[in-house]
Amino acid sequence: MSRSTSVALPAQPVAPAQAARSSEGDTNTTSLFECRGIDVSFGGLKALSDVSVRVDEGEIVGMIGPNGAGKTTLFNVISGFLVANSGKVLLDGRDLTGLLPYERARLGLGRTFQQALLYRDLSVLENLLIASHRHTRRGLFSNGLRLGAAAREEREALERARATMDVVDLTPYWEKKAGALSYGTLRMLELACMLVQAPRFVLLDEPASGIAQRETEALGPLLRRIREQMQTTILIIEHDIPMVSGLSDRMYAMDLGKVIAEGAPAQVLAHPEVVASYLGRPETVGLEESPKPARRRPAPRRTAGAPRGGGSPT
């Protein structure tokens, strides 16, 4: 994947813990991300059953499924907000079990910021810079005295923020307070705050929800641009089927906590179980057989004086 020359982004955050490469050769060694056999139960309710997902480096993988299928639960497990009952999550061969969300972020796992994580009274730029807090190190004294290392770190952070804004087209808004942004732009900011940490693997949870059609159409190309310019691998949950199927290299479909289909978008969409999960089966929906066309009854004779409307067969 060639880098566009217009953007200079460090491929890695400034002080990450390098992911330890697994030396296992048995499973798919090229996959950047993998989760195997994830089980999650909430009391008696089984939210996820034996879910396994694989994403190779540089792919964009889509995940669809009706509400309640467990997609967001899976994301919560992957990002570390939820502990699974069993199963493993591997990033670059490294087992993420037990790591806290920001520790996973440091290893290169990105998840879009929900709006609750943005600072409404601070500017877009400042939000971005705060988002990269964990990737800088200098403390009070080096910064207070503006020692060389601190100044350099500041410049780098600023550069990263500028480049990220550029990719996401947020630059015109750099000064605006986050609270003053339109909803669509706010979603872009969420995206940007995640990207400024230069994650290698990114979870996007319904990025197109709630934004206007015009902006949705721009989302696909934007995500592809992100993949190319920032060398980011993407796993995306979406309900906008045309958008996600046009965007993804591969897709997964889930229903009732299980993966029910996997493969190329066209394949997955045509899969009968996938269709059934969205539209239901005829038996369950209450249609016994195909409905007959209604027969027309002759219109009743009208008394004199009634208006003759069109369509009364005589």
Added chain:
Amino acid sequence: MSAGVEALRVPRQVSGARPVGKLFGIAAAAVAVTAFAIPALTGSYWTYVFTYFLVYAMIGLSLVLLTGYVGQISLMGATLVGLGAFTSAAVEVHWGWPFWAAALSAGLITLPFSLLIGFPALRLRGLYLAIATLAFAKLIEELVFKGWPWLTGGFSGMQVHRPHMLIPFESDARYFWLVLGVFCAVLAFTYNFSRSRVGRAMRATRENELAAQAMGINIVKYKMLAFFLSGVVAGLAGALQIHLSKAGSFEAYRFYLSFLIFVMVVIGGVRSMWGALLGGVFLILQTELLRGVEFLTRFTDIAFGVGLIWVVLSNPEGLAGYLRDQWAWVKEKPRWRALVAVAFVAFDIGTMWLLVHFGGQKGAG
């Protein structure tokens, strides 16, 4: 398609920085020159007043660091100032320490107290914290100020001499320069770190604690850092203050002063260090201008009260916020910017002229 970043002048510094054009470089230089020239231009009374202003601005800065930067309300500022003042006096008078050591210890003595108030502060919501600081102030006042004459000289207070370090700083002029130097150093330090990740982390903590935590910002660390910094600056200011007036008793460091500082900073703009400066200006102007006219002195407090309510009702960021908003409007219009720069310089020269001509006499015209 993205707009060219160059065209939008994303600034080198962040967090509210405005690009400094050439005109403003000149204006700033003019102000700096005036500041340094004050003792040369005017009599000792006004030099004293300006020194006083600097000390109060520094005290205000300590409150900005705590309340403005991390949102922890403190109504015990005066207590920390007093602790610093008395400590510097006590070590000089009883142990003969030189000024620089006394000032240093004044700053450091506040650390255990900041710790003491800092940890409960983590558990308390905003308003309850305000009450807690009041209670702490009262406790320290009773137990330390009144109860430890060695430190505070009891009811008669402590007397100190102006510092003598290599060269004497006895005169008002020399002392002014000393205070100006310290003040500028503290201001520069604050300016630097507040624009860095440390400052941003503090702001994040103030704005949305949960979000900051989720992002891996250690809010305990940054809150405590703010408490310590605030305390040290307050203590240092206290040392400078007592050496300015050459004497002080605990009467000077009671509630009223804490509230005064609070008022001053809120009116100036609690979130910005310039707010501390503006608040100091407001305070000094008040007291100096109204002092000359007997009838008006009773209105000082009314002015403070009204100022507070104005701030709360119209612009929570006080004068600094108001100016910042105006500046946001002005900065896109080059003619207006030039006008403002010129006005700045004119004001500066005007003040210098006033100082030269009337400064020799005591009191306001």
Added chain:
Amino acid sequence: MLYLNLAIIGMTEGAVYALLGLGLILIYRSTGVLNFSQAAMAMCSAYVAWQITTSAPWLTVWGALAITIAFGALMGAGLYYLIFSRLRDSPPVARLIASVGVAFILPALVRVVWSGQSERGLHLPFQFGSGVVKFSSIALQVQKLGLIAVTVGCGIGLHQWMKRSVTGTALRAVAQNRMAAQMAGVPERRISAAAWAIGGAMAALAGALYVPLAYLDPNMMIPFLPKAFAAALLGGLVNLPMGLVGGLALGAVESVFRGMHGSLPRLAETVGALGIVAFLLIRIERFFVSEHELKAIEQ
């Protein structure tokens, strides 16, 4: 027995703490304002009381008292309408700051209006009878007992009113969920103003009852403010009966300390402060209202 005597004498001052504290609690609970001007309001009313009895000596004591209380109520409501009603959506700090502003303005106004008056409030014989009541070896002035009785009465009355009356319930509704209350047709502004009016009336009562015991001075009530906070904090700033108890208890304890030997008298002043710290640290408000309501108050 000496201590008991001291304690009860102390409760006279404690009554003032309690009255101020009750006002604080009411105002905080219903409008989320930590009213730093409560003491100043009391002081204003005290001056008004003095003025009334001086200019209109033909008024009975009770008449003067009634007018003073009415003034206090008007002042409270006025302050609310003028200032605090606009701060309903501001952060709680802003409301605190505004009350500090008022605390600055009121004494200055008093100084302007009554320039240079400094009198003993001899014209305010709010007598509950002269003479002394004796319980075994304790001799209590009826005057002081009366003060304490009035305070207790107020505290209990207020608490019952909050619980039982329509307005009181409306107040609590507004405190818990402003929007829901509005949608249910509660006239939120008027109710909040009523709370402030009562708070102001409490302050007026405190001022008027205290003045006979002290010099009239714009700063006379300021030392009471931290103690009033301590009293209110025993109730977590939200519970009226505990605020009442807190005030009386604080007065009693302080008085006992003062009567002791050695260096203890000096510690009398610290008791209130220590109490504040203790109550805050254990977050005593949790025991009185739900977390939900606490959050609602702050908004």
